Amino acid sequence: MITLNHYLFVSGALFALGLAGVVVRRNIIIIFMCLEMMLSAANLALVGFSRFRVTDGLPDYAAQSLVFFTITVAAAEVAVGLAVIVALYRTRQSVEVDTITRMRG
Template sequence: MITLGDYLVVSAILFAIGLAGVMLRRNLIVILMSLELMLNAANLSLVAFSRFRIGGNGLPDYNAEVLVFFVITVAAAEVAVGLALLVALYRARQTTDVDDLTSLKF
């Protein structure tokens, strides 16, 4: 029997993988991919809660799925802007490695 907790634990593991990717990878492209993993982990728990909370008419709570729709749209816009910034950065500095970008380092 699959419970709500199983989905939440899978979502938590996916979020932890994404967080680890953001913190230990130095390549900006892979950091953006890890951000996507974290957003998707949040989506998974939202959909699990939506399916768990049955409304009065016996259907899932569609408010959460509308929120997932918004999250996916914002994530797509974020990736587009992030990758455009990455291309602009690569033109200016010829690198995608965060260790080479230390102009703001104290």
């Protein structure tokens, strides 16, 4: 049978995958995707806890509201982050993190 621990393990494994991606890959766009993966892993844990904390026959909607806010913040973050990447590519002609060693353009 599927328990809360199953969901939490999938969440933890997804977070670990995202973390490994951030460390291993050097393409800044892939690193950014892995950050999104880690955010989603946290969302899965939150929704899991929400479903298993049943009060008066309903799941805990406070946790799901937090997930809603997380998704919105992630969407705004992606937009700004990709704009920064485009600006970076314009000045350096590269998306490899190894070539980005100075803050000044």
